[in-house]
Amino acid sequence: MSSRREATRHRLFEAAITLISEQGFGATSVDQIAERAGVAKGTVYYNFSGKAELYTALMEWGVQRLSDHLSAAVVGPPREALSSVLRTELEFIGTHESLARLLMAEAWRTRQTWYDTVRQIRAGAIGVISGLLEDLVEAGELPDDLDIGVAGSALFGMVLTVALDWRTLQPDRPLEEIHAxxxxxxxGFLTR
Amino acid sequence: MSSRREATRHRLFEAAITLISEQGFGATSVDQIAERAGVAKGTVYYNFSGKAELYTALMEWGVQRLSDHLSAAVVGPPREALSSVLRTELEFIGTHESLARLLMAEAWRTRQTWYDTVRQIRAGAIGVISGLLEDLVEAGELPDDLDIGVAGSALFGMVLTVALDWRTLQPDRPLEEIHAxxxxxxxGFLTR
Amino acid sequence: MSSRREATRHRLFEAAITLISEQGFGATSVDQIAERAGVAKGTVYYNFSGKAELYTALMEWGVQRLSDHLSAAVVGPPREALSSVLRTELEFIGTHESLARLLMAEAWRTRQTWYDTVRQIRAGAIGVISGLLEDLVEAGELPDDLDIGVAGSALFGMVLTVALDWRTLQPDRPLEEIHAxxxxxxxGFLTR
Amino acid sequence: MSSRREATRHRLFEAAITLISEQGFGATSVDQIAERAGVAKGTVYYNFSGKAELYTALMEWGVQRLSDHLSAAVVGPPREALSSVLRTELEFIGTHESLARLLMAEAWRTRQTWYDTVRQIRAGAIGVISGLLEDLVEAGELPDDLDIGVAGSALFGMVLTVALDWRTLQPDRPLEEIHAxxxxxxxGFLTR
DNA sequence: GATGAATGAGTTTTCATTCAT
DNA sequence: GATGAATGAAAACTCATTCAT
Structure with missing residues (x-):
């Protein structure tokens, strides 16, 4: 794939993320996306088979970024690694707020074409957290009969909800306070 | 208002909740709603001024139910009340899964007509939890320098995420296990 | 189906036949059809699922007319009946020239959605002729080892080609001359 | 003109003939033609000024071949020559089925750019047959008051229809049977 | 000679809404 | 109260054509 084409796709992603996260998928037209990306409408269809495929590709591209960030944050002993992963999740949402809103809004929708893609995303992100919880169980810092799946989901949702409320209601507070x-x-969860 | 009309409105609600929660507001047509409700398309416009009004009415109706349930669950000493509220939130999401998905999918969207309605809902639900956290601070079971707002949001998001993952991925597990x-x-949060 | 709707469908057929037979299916837009029929574009889609379905329905409607005419012409002893059927085919093509051109233009096309519909048409029309040829074999006016299928196809094609050339090149000649x-x-075929 | 270029043009012809005969001119895109020919889309425009020119060139190329074949078949006394011409028409359609379908599908269409090209083809082919019928009149084997124009058209259409029905419905039958x-x-036409 | 990314005018299609019955 | 045929504005989508490489 030529780099010119790659660059065009990237511009379309950036345009689509912002518009769709603000207005929703249905309320965002291909015209708007093309205009914001500075290309002709036909270019969208040259690069993607349609609006839905653009959306799916967009979310896959988003996942990759989130996954890369979270994985890179798993460093050091479990407790520190967990703290680092949660901070990274917060940071990512702060920086890529549009993408995060977009992912969240669709994450709860069943029977969509992109449902499987979204589930994959969630599984990947929650997996990083659940992995750390397992390490903590082995290190004796968590009881070994804790339901790791539910706990991972709980932590992920907690950070996500807090992060989006932070950006929405008190965007000026420093990340450090929220993280603390x-x-x-x-x-409190952890064994003392 | 005649009860026949009331019955028609109710059928439209039920149809709209399911369809919109599955497909989203934009992807759900008035035709589909009318067909699922077993009425003619014109009937939607006889009962509501339009699609948007149907949606708003739908969400207000949903809020009322959630609020009623949560408020009714605030009974007894703070710890028990908190446990009871969380269980009720889980139960509500289990029983009104479509409605819950619907509310969540829109909760992260800015710049929508119904944005304020959704924010109200969230504020109401989180408010019940934050209120209990304040009681716990007063009771000495939580440190008094804890950021109650952030903590309330965290608890709310935690339960919500866990509940929807439960319904999506392991719908056969008993509520009791998830609640436990x-x-x-x-x-773990609470002072021992 | 309401008679209002039926009337609208009929007007769309009439409009589509003329336009498509002149310009071809691909070169005729839904806009043109709607405008000529005196309805809004959306009405086409309310009455048919799309342009292709309109076309298929159109051809089925055309078949019915042609079949009805040909069948009604089968009267009297075989020789006279054959003469009558060929005259009727000539007349039908003269009167419904657009429809005939349309059917012929598509009759040779494979791999189209409406291929089966067209084949049905041809089979029906040729069937009437082949039936008469069989009667003629039984009456001893045709040799019994003649390939009835091929002969029926030959007669049908002969009349069709002659009829369309007549309408195209010498529209002022009386039908009677062509028929004679x-x-x-x-x-000449028949046994003397 | 380089032979590489000539080869490319030829591949484009072959691709276009097949696709257009199957789907029609309007429904066949330049993309499809290029893909089937195994060249890039731009190559079509390097070799032809546009889709319409490709189509015209295509039909002229087809005519030349058909004319060459039919003319070469006019050998010997009229009766034998007629038999030979009809066989050749059958053979040509059997061998160049796609091209034949294509010509037929357009032959009945008025108001097209290439209408004159198609008419020329028909006139040429029918002319060969009419010429032979005139020879037969002179030889006393046909009555001299027969309308030669109509009869030529009838014979041409008869063979064409039979040939295409043969290829479509019973492609495995030997040509000899159909010809017989x-x-x-x-x-039967001829004076005995 | 050939390529393929990009274009935009022209099309098909959707669907919330109206209104006569 | 309810209906459903009709509407038209706003989308989605197609594709012949251009042009820089």
Whole structure:
């Protein structure tokens, strides 16, 4: 694939993320996306088979970015790694707010073409967290009869919800404060 | 208002909730709603001024039910009340899964007509939880420098995420198991 | 189906036949059809699932007319009936020239959605002729080892080609002359 | 003109003939033609000024071949020459089925750019047959008051229809059988 | 000679809404 | 109260054509 084409696709992603996260998939027209990306409408169809495929590709591209960030944050002993992963999730959502809203809005929708893609995303992200919880169980810092799947989902949702509320309601607060509150809650889980 | 009309409105609600929660607001047509409700398309417009009004009415109706349930669950000393509220949230999502998905999918969307309605809902639900956290601070079971707003949001998101994952991925597990795991996590927060 | 709707469908057929037979299916837009029929574009889609379905329905409607005419012409002893059927085919093509052109233009096309519909048409029309040829074999006016299928196809194609050339090149000649020439040719087949 | 270029043009012809005969001119895209020919889309425009020119060139190329074949078949006394021409028409359609379908499908269409090209083809082919019929009149084997124009058109259409039905419905039958049946019919015309 | 990314005018299609019955 | 045929504005989508490489 030529790099010119690659660049065009990238511009379309950036345009689509913002518009769709603000207005929703249905309310965003291909015209708007093309105009914002600075290309002709036909170019969207040259690069993607249609609006739905653009959306699916967009989410896959988003996943890759989130996964890469979270995985890179798994460093050091479990407790520190968990803290680092949660901070990274917060940071990612802060930086790529549009993408995060977009993922969340669709994450709860069943019977969509892209349902499987979204589920994959969630599984990947939650997997990183669940992996760390397992390490903590082995290290004796969590009881070994804890339901790791549910707990991972709980932590993921907690950070996500807090992050989006932070961006929506109190965008000026420093990330550090939010992170500190989250860590206090999570530390409560851990065996003392 | 005649009860026949009331019955028609109710059937339209039920049809709209399911369809919109599955496909989204934009992807659900008035035709589909009318067909599922077993009425003619014109009937939708006889009963509501339009698709948007149907949607707003739908969400307000949903809010009322969620609020009623949560408020009714605030009974007894704070710890028990918190446990009861979380269980009720789980139950509500289990029973009104479509409605819950619907609310979540829209909750992260900015710049929508019904954005304020959704925010109200969230504020109401989180408010019940934050209120209990304040009671717990007063009771000395939570440190008084904890950020109650963030913590309330965290608890709410945790339950919501876990509940929807439960319904989506393991719908056959008994509610009791999910509730127990949540309570173990939450108990970790509390001062022992 | 309401008679209003039926009337609208009929007007769309009439509009589509003329336009498509002149310009071809691909070169005729739904806009043109709607405008000529005096309805809004959306009405086409309310009455048919799309342009292709309109076309298929159109051809089925055309078949019915042609079949009805040909069948009604089968009267009297075989020789006279054959003469009558060929005259009727000539007349039908003269009167419904657009429809005939349309059917012929598509009759040779494979791999189209409406291929089966067209084949049905041809089979029906040729069937009436082949039936008469069989009667003629039984009456001893045709040798019994003649390939009835091929002969029926030959007669059908002969009349069709002659009829369309007549309408195209010498539209002012009376039908009677054309019919007389055809009958002279056909009589040559028959045993004297 | 380089032979590489000539080869490319030829591949484009072959691809276009097949696709257009199957789907029609309007329904066949330049993309499809290029893909089937195994070249890039731009190559079509390097070799032809556009889709319409490709189509015109295509039909002229087809005519030349048909004319060459039919003319070469006019050998010997009229009766034998007629038999030979009809066989050649059958053979040509059998061998170049796609091209024949294509010509037929357009032959009945008025108001097209290439209408004159198609008419020329028909006139040429029918002319060869009419010429032979005139020879037969002179030889006293046909009555001199027969309408030669109509009869030529009738014979042409008869063979064409039979040939295409043969290829479509019973492609495995030997050409000889079809030819024999046609000759029996035609012989009936002739004075005995 | 050939390529294929990009274009935009022209099309098909959708669907919330109206309104006569 | 309810219906469903009809509407038209706003989308989605197609594809012949151009042009820089």
């Amino acid at each position: 509150t989250l860590i206090r809650l999570v530390d | 795991t949540l309570i173990r996590l939450v108990d | 020439t055809l009958i002279r040719l056909v009589d | 049946t046609l000759i029996r019919l035609v012989d």
